[in-house]
Amino acid sequence: MNVLEVKNIEKAYKKNFPVLKDLNISIEGGKIVGLLGPNGCGKSTLIKLISGILQADKGEILVCGEKVGEKTAAMISYLPERPYFNPHQKVSELLKFFAEFYADFRTDVAEKLLCDLGISVNSKISSLSKGNKEKVQLILVMARNAKLYLLDEPIAGVDPAARDYILSTIVGNYNPEASIIITTHLISDVEQVLDDFMFITYGGKIVLSSNAEEVRNERGKSLDAIFREEFKC
Amino acid sequence: MLKKLLKYDFKALFKYWWIVAVATVGLSALSGKCITIISSERELPAVLGVSATIILTLTYIGLVVFAVFSTVMIFIRYYKNLFTDEGYLTFTLPVKRSDILNSKLISAVAFEFATLLVTGFDILLMLVIAFYKDIFTKDFFANLKEGIADIWNALGGYILVYLLEAVLIVVVASALAILLLYICITIGSIIAKKAKVIASIGIYYGVSWLVSFVTMLLFIFGTVTLEAKFNALAEGDIKLIVSLIALCILLFMLLVGGILYIINYYLIDRKLNLT
Structure with missing residues (x-):
């Protein structure tokens, strides 16, 4: 069974201006998939639809065979673009919160990753730097034993060293049977970790979808170079 | 999962509420003593008289602030939890949308009710301390027993x-007021791209006016159509008529509350648009 099935999805924020139109995607387990496209092409909208934050106007989304809802929320680990913390909370309170709501949350893994970064669980979120807030959020997301990880622009706005840390945390901590969807326009940074990729363009159309290694060998170019060709202005 | 959500909502609301609640109790106790001082027939030093008046004024302001503070806390919690970046966490928790709304509603009603109880206690405490010799x-x-017996004789089981x-x-009216506030925040947050709080306040005035207008129309219509029916049903029993009127008010509020709840749920479930 595929981890994710997106069938004929349509979503418009304004009437007659669809962000996504008749979109179909299937993702099997154990894959890291890059959802790559320019800004405003509907990547985040798709992620929000899969996570259940938004509702599609048409079509159906299934996660491990279940329609998006309470059950799929328990299987999906979602990293939004911006930190969603209450700044007055302590890191330890967040760990407790995640452990309470998500049965698959591994507190020991989260504590180890925080310790590696030198972030104390007694730190208040408001006392952390922007970079560390993002790292704490990533740790909380990756410490779950989820079936599907949705990472929306995980490396946008962070320095190259932090990007390496983020990517290594993603690769080193996800459930091997699960799938990861990473949305980004910073392709050169993520392509090394991708199994498959999809180029998505305005209106939510998939212009190219394949195995990353195969396409690189076939065309003799990096995904970044192919992306630049495909989306040339 | 509702229990877990309630736990966090109660914890967040209680965090600062109890400090203000304790402060008002302290001020009320002090005010009770001040009333005793002011109302005593002794000649008072001017400083004492002025201080007592200031404390009494502060207590009055404190009680008003306490009521406003509770409502504002509820408002902030709902808005921040659902419609700011925190919404990305709230709406991806493995819980039903209805549980999110129920948790916010139950905790808010409980806190409004608790605020009302504490305020009542504050006033009672002030009066008891001020007039304990007379009370x-x-x-x-013996007087208390006699008073209760008089009420019982007059009203019987109706009491x-x-x-x-x-x-x-009181509980349903409180829930209705909160639902009205919630739905305005929801609409304001969904339709406004910027200044969502201001939009919510504007919508609140509009929706409040609309609800008041519809309530008044229905009240007039109900008075005209139900008066004769009530009289026939109660056969002139005024106690029964009062009870029936209260029941009608209750049912009407439940109906309006139910409509507001369904609209709010629909908006949160289908029209949510976190930026």
């Missing part, structure tokens, strides 16, 4: 019905 005379319990109806009306 607790040797005949106090229990009235009490129940009064408590239910």
Whole structure:
């Protein structure tokens, strides 16, 4: 069974201006998939639809065979673009919160990753730097034993060293049977970790979808170079 | 999962509420003493008189601030939890959308009710401290017993019905006021791209006016159409008529509250648009 099935999805924020139109995607387990496209092409909208934050106007989304809802929320680990913390909370309170709501949350893994970064669980979120807030959020997301990880622009706005840390945390901590969807326009940074990729363009159309290694060998170019060709202005 | 959500909502609301609640109790106790000082026939030093007046004024302001503070806390919690970046966490928790709304509603009603109880206690405490000599005379319990007996003789079993109806009306009215506030925040947050709070306040005035207008129309219509039916049903029994009117008010509020709840749920479930 595929981890994710997106069938004929349509979503418009304004009437007659669809962000996504008749979109179909299937993702099997154990894959890291890059959802790559320019800004405003509907990547985040798709992620929000899969996570259940938004509702599609048409079509159906299934996660491990279940329609998006309470059950799929328990299987999906979602990293939004911006930190969603209450700044007055302590890191330890967040760990407790995640452990309470998500049965698959591994507190020991989260504590180890925080310790590696030198972030104390007694730190208040408001006392952390922007970079560390993002790292704490990533740790909380990756410490779950989820079936599907949705990472929306995980490396946008962070320095190259932090990007390496983020990517290594993603690769080193996800459930091997699960799938990861990473949305980004910073392709050169993520392509090394991708199994498959999809180029998505305005209106939510998939212009190219394949195995990353195969396409690189076939065309003799990096995904970044192919992306630049495909989306040339 | 509702229990877990309630735990976090109660914890967040209680965090600062209890400090203000304790402060108002302290101020009320102090004010009770001040009333005793002011109302004494002794000649008072000017400083003492002025201080007592200031404390009494502060207590009055404190009680008003306490009521406003509770409502503002509820408003902030709902808005921040659902419609700011925190919404990305709230709406991806493995819980039903209805549980999110129920948790916010139950905790808010509980805190409004608790605020009302504490305010009532504050006033009672102030009066008891100020006038304990007049209240607790040797005949106090005899007078109290006599008073209760008089009420019982006049109303009979209706006293229990009235009490129940009064408590239910307070709780449902509180829930209705909160739902009205919630739906305005929801609409304001969904339609406004910027200045969502200001949009919510504007919508609140609009929706409040609309609800008041519809309520007034229905009240006039109900008075005209139901008066004769009530009279026939109660056969002139004024106690029964009062109880029936209270029941109608309760049912009307439940109906309006139900409509507001369904609209709010629909908006949160289908029209949510976190930026």
